[in-house]
Amino acid sequence: MKLAPFWSAASAAIVLTLAAAPAASSEHTDAAIGLPVPAVQALDAVSAPVAAPVAAVAPAPAPVVRRAFYDADEQPLAPGAFVWRPELATAGPVEMVVSIPLQRAYVYRGGVLIGVTTVSTGRPGHATPTGSFPILEKRREHYSNLYNNAPMPFMQRLTWDGIALHAGQIPGRPASHGCVRLPLEFARLLFAATRVGGEVHIVDSAPTAETALAEVRGPTEIGVEMTLASLR
Template structure:
């Protein structure tokens, strides 16, 4: 799972050091941590392979940045959209000689995770994302099952978007009130208790297949025709914050996870579905749901509900 041996979890670069620096000036093992900048709201983690940095956003505000180490040549860390599937504070690798992997947030069942590890200043893991020990412990306290983790070539800050999306066909008051009544009793994953079992919903729009697919955890529960302008969609992920009553629309946080997909991230008006699909979709909607736009096909090689939402 990406890091044989921590070579002793001791004070210093491996343990990590909280510093007050610009992001580009961080040295291996250094990180910034300012959760007070946004105490509440949904969390998202963006790992930038080019920068070897992990950015943490809460409610669209960046609250932390850390140096990291991703996969080395031959063991590259996959890019795409993932959700945290499992958390284990004292995990050990089943693949690499029982190596300790503290504060593990699992992203795939076949071995990709965020965890504490050695940070030499360049990609050096077997595919995982290594973090400073102290930073990984702080992050472990904030993440939850279903937290989106976007692994991308480079970082892009989230954009706040208010738009009906697929959930509403428009901004009509009566329709908004109907959806609001179904959303209110459904919790965001950050509010789940450990013993709670709730499905995590992801919607994927694929321009290649001209299809929409709805996943609940590892199950495909709904599929329908995608209605869009016929142009490439790019690579974007939207996290549903909840309803925006002032605008009578849905409140989303949008992130681009591919350099080629820059621009147009906030334009959800390009995609839609038929009324029958929209009506069925509403039973699966919850705050924290992901809506992913991609130009990749909906093939298991690129998408698996059990492992990841979409892998590029």
């Protein structure tokens, strides 16, 4: 079963209608997330007094709406890119599945997909271990005591011998000393969402966002239809 787009036909129609209407507001796109930032109304044209005729103003450009999630086969994320949609699930434990072959991670809250990101795992000779790991410790500012005091921003420790999630360079291939590197902004957002004890699953397979949780938890432990309800 393929992931259905977030936008229903009715929602798409609303978006197209809003995009076509002239707007006296400003809008920009958040380059890190790739989603439009809502415009802010600068002036109430109904209540504001009119002192003199005003020249016509060209309508603002239509907002760019992009799909928030998609299968790896359809439109892969570029190295360092990610998508973060925490509003899709506001309660429940946060759980993460990291795929070494895909160099990608999926984040779920209460079993609902809320994030997809590119990662960089361990390079040859420094393999990232597979398995399920609880988050043992969290530090916003941390430095490696193994590798020349290297910075590890937004560190979330998975093992006591040096494996962690943290912000770092994402070159599109395994390049770390065994840690799971995350894009800086994504690492910050994830750090705020997780708790000590949260589960991080690292797999040597290539699951989709739809199958990843079932793979690590077993198909009988997760209601797939409920998990994907917000994606339809």
